[in-house]
Amino acid sequence: MPERRRDAKPNETTRRALLGGTLLGTTGLLLGGTAAAATSPPSTRALTVASTDAWGARPPRSEPVVLARPAHKIIVHHTATPNSTDYSRAHAFELARSIQDYHMDHNGWIDTGQHFTLSRGGHITEGRHHSLAAFDGGGSHVVSAHTSGQNRLAVGIENEGTYDSVAFPSTQYDKLVELCVALCSSYGIEPYEIYGHRDFNATGCPGDRLYALLGQLRADVAASVGGDPTGVSWPLLRPEDEGERVRTLQHLLNEHGAALTTDGIYGPATESAVRDFQRSTGAIVDGLAGNQTWNQAVRDRANGDSGPAVRAVQQRLGTTVDGIFGPVTESAVRNFQQARGLRVDGVVDARTWDELVG
Numbered sequence: 508m509p510e511r512r513r514d515a516k517p518n519e520t521t522r523r524a525l526l527g528g529t530l531l532g533t534t535g536l537l538l539g540g541t542a543a544a545a546t547s548p549p550s551t552r553a554l555t556v557a558s559t560d561a562w563g564a565r566p567p568r569s570e571p572v573v574l575a576r577p578a579h580k581i582i583v584h585h586t587a588t589p590n591s592t593d594y595s596r597a598h599a600f601e602l603a604r605s606i607q608d609y610h611m612d613h614n615g616w617i618d619t620g621q622h623f624t625l626s627r628g629g630h631i632t633e634g635r636h637h638s639l640a641a642f643d644g645g646g647s648h649v650v651s652a653h654t655s656g657q658n659r660l661a662v663g664i665e666n667e668g669t670y671d672s673v674a675f676p677s678t679q680y681d682k683l684v685e686l687c688v689a690l691c692s693s694y695g696i697e698p699y700e701i702y703g704h705r706d707f708n709a710t711g712c713p714g715d716r717l718y719a720l721l722g723q724l725r726a727d728v729a730a731s732v733g734g735d736p737t738g739v740s741w742p743l744l745r746p747e748d749e750g751e752r753v754r755t756l757q758h759l760l761n762e763h764g765a766a767l768t769t770d771g772i773y774g775p776a777t778e779s780a781v782r783d784f785q786r787s788t789g790a791i792v793d794g795l796a797g798n799q800t801w802n803q804a805v806r807d808r809a810n811g812d813s814g815p816a817v818r819a820v821q822q823r824l825g826t827t828v829d830g831i832f833g834p835v836t837e838s839a840v841r842n843f844q845q846a847r848g849l850r851v852d853g854v855v856d857a858r859t860w861d862e863l864v865g
Contacts (some may be wrong), residue, residue, distance in 0.1 A: 513689035554685055556631045558639055562600035564607055567618035567636050572650040579807060580661040580700040581687055582654050585713040585720065590668045594628025602667055603632040609771040610696065621663035629682040645693045654707050655789030657805045662690055670714030684724060688731045698729040698736040699858055706802050708789040739861040741801035746794065748773040756796050756863055758819035759786055759804040810837045819857050823863040
């Protein structure tokens, strides 16, 4: 059955500047499963997505929360269910119903946990209610339950099957590319913001074979929407390390509720804060600040924001450290982005954080 996943913490926030991507009408992803928009760019293929009404979903126990801002990353999962050889649309609908039943009756969630489900036959179904409507507008996001620590930030795509040792079917892969292209185009998501579930939580999902395809997935999506397909890469910090990377980590942990002295020393207090943060986000609890810890800790920051994460940005840029993201900080961010060959928009997203941490 699908893996159990916890809902996000209610205090997660983010800020996202769109890349100027197209909305639903120009991506060809249409409500109710009708395909093709004449205004689609040549690189975007039309998709058919079956709505919750189409596959016979149960009503949610309570209305899903819809945030008035877009998602800014995509997280890929596998369902950890049998690798069915039934590639029919009817099977895809049956799968959608079984996942909803499991998530509601076994996990106790209000509805299906993910936003979209992709069957082995290449059929796409809406998962959590209102996911298609949110995508339709391009500027809102349905709070979900697919990845602890990221449910207010990321679109979740469940791929039917178990891909620890079995190859991901080509039909399913092609549809995954198309769905990611449509989502990136609508929400302004950069290809480097496509992740696997294991990049955030203590899980093997989406399986070794599918996870190994994510680099190719990012590249194939970038071929359609442009942008940088190179995944972010974080340093591994451990107790007794010292320096600016540790100081940045301490600022970020403070952003999530810690009360660390930002002295750049990875001592017992910092290790304890890392472990507490890892527990709270469903990451591997080892006291080491690696891929999962950084991915969970960073949040987009832009003009108008304030707090410890902004202090981390200012510290790394060598500007006044007051925790207020104003015009001076934005200018410094833009100069840094231009010098590093990044998209120059003044928003500290995952790629800019990656470069700042170094």
